[in-house]
Amino acid sequence: MAVIAAAIWFAPRGCASLKTWILENIAIVRSTATATLQSALGELRVKGGLQVGWRTIDTTIELDRATNLNLWIWKPEIGSVHIRLAVEGNRALYVIPAEPAWTIDTLDERTFIVTVPPPTINADVVEVQSDPSKYRVSIDNDWVEHLIPSGRDIDDARRMVRDSVIHTATSAPALAEVRVAARQAAEQFLRGVLDGAGINGARVIVRFADEDNARTDPLR
Numbered sequence: 001m002a003v004i005a006a007a008i009w010f011a012p013r014g015c016a017s018l019k020t021w022i023l024e025n026i027a028i029v030r031s032t033a034t035a036t037l038q039s040a041l042g043e044l045r046v047k048g049g050l051q052v053g054w055r056t057i058d059t060t061i062e063l064d065r066a067t068n069l070n071l072w073i074w075k076p077e078i079g080s081v082h083i084r085l086a087v088e089g090n091r092a093l094y095v096i097p098a099e100p101a102w103t104i105d106t107l108d109e110r111t112f113i114v115t116v117p118p119p120t121i122n123a124d125v126v127e128v129q130s131d132p133s134k135y136r137v138s139i140d141n142d143w144v145e146h147l148i149p150s151g152r153d154i155d156d157a158r159r160m161v162r163d164s165v166i167h168t169a170t171s172a173p174a175l176a177e178v179r180v181a182a183r184q185a186a187e188q189f190l191r192g193v194l195d196g197a198g199i200n201g202a203r204v205i206v207r208f209a210d211e212d213n214a215r216t217d218p219l220r
Helices: 002-047 151-169 172-196
Strands: 050-068 077-096 103-108 111-116 135-141 203-208
Touching (some): 002 050, 002 172, 050 151, 050 172, 077 151, 111 172
Antiparallel strands (some): 050 077, 077 135
């Protein structure tokens, strides 16, 4: 009877000690993973975020310019020029920004849930086609072909190309399409970060901050 009582007395203490040890070990792993991730994010900030991949975007710009006679106060419109500029081979770079801060949760010693900002483009490195042979310009007017566009009109249309590329690249369908590649890129990056911290073979679950089950508290 004494032996049974001793076993009953020691078992809860043993379970409590084991639970405490597990929790302490997970806390250490989480602290190590967090510190390593913070360091990696510092490098990503310099690069503008984690690169996901490039997207080639063909775009078309249409610009209408009215022509008026300059008759002192009266300036009647005598027609307009319609410019259509089609440009192939523009490129936008998708990234997962380093800001807002990424968050990390530890489920166990080998399973991590990391919440990251949704992918977007790096607006600083949008590549607009520079080869003139890739530009197709068509001009129409409504005054018996007597109106011609000025060089300024063509230049204005070309300057609109970059804004058009950004608009297309950041549209809802384009961003939804890139999320799969972005999630895979983040998983690969984070596994490398954890391997560097000595946490080998980790399972990484990536969530985007705009998903319903994502955390919003800062990295800690």
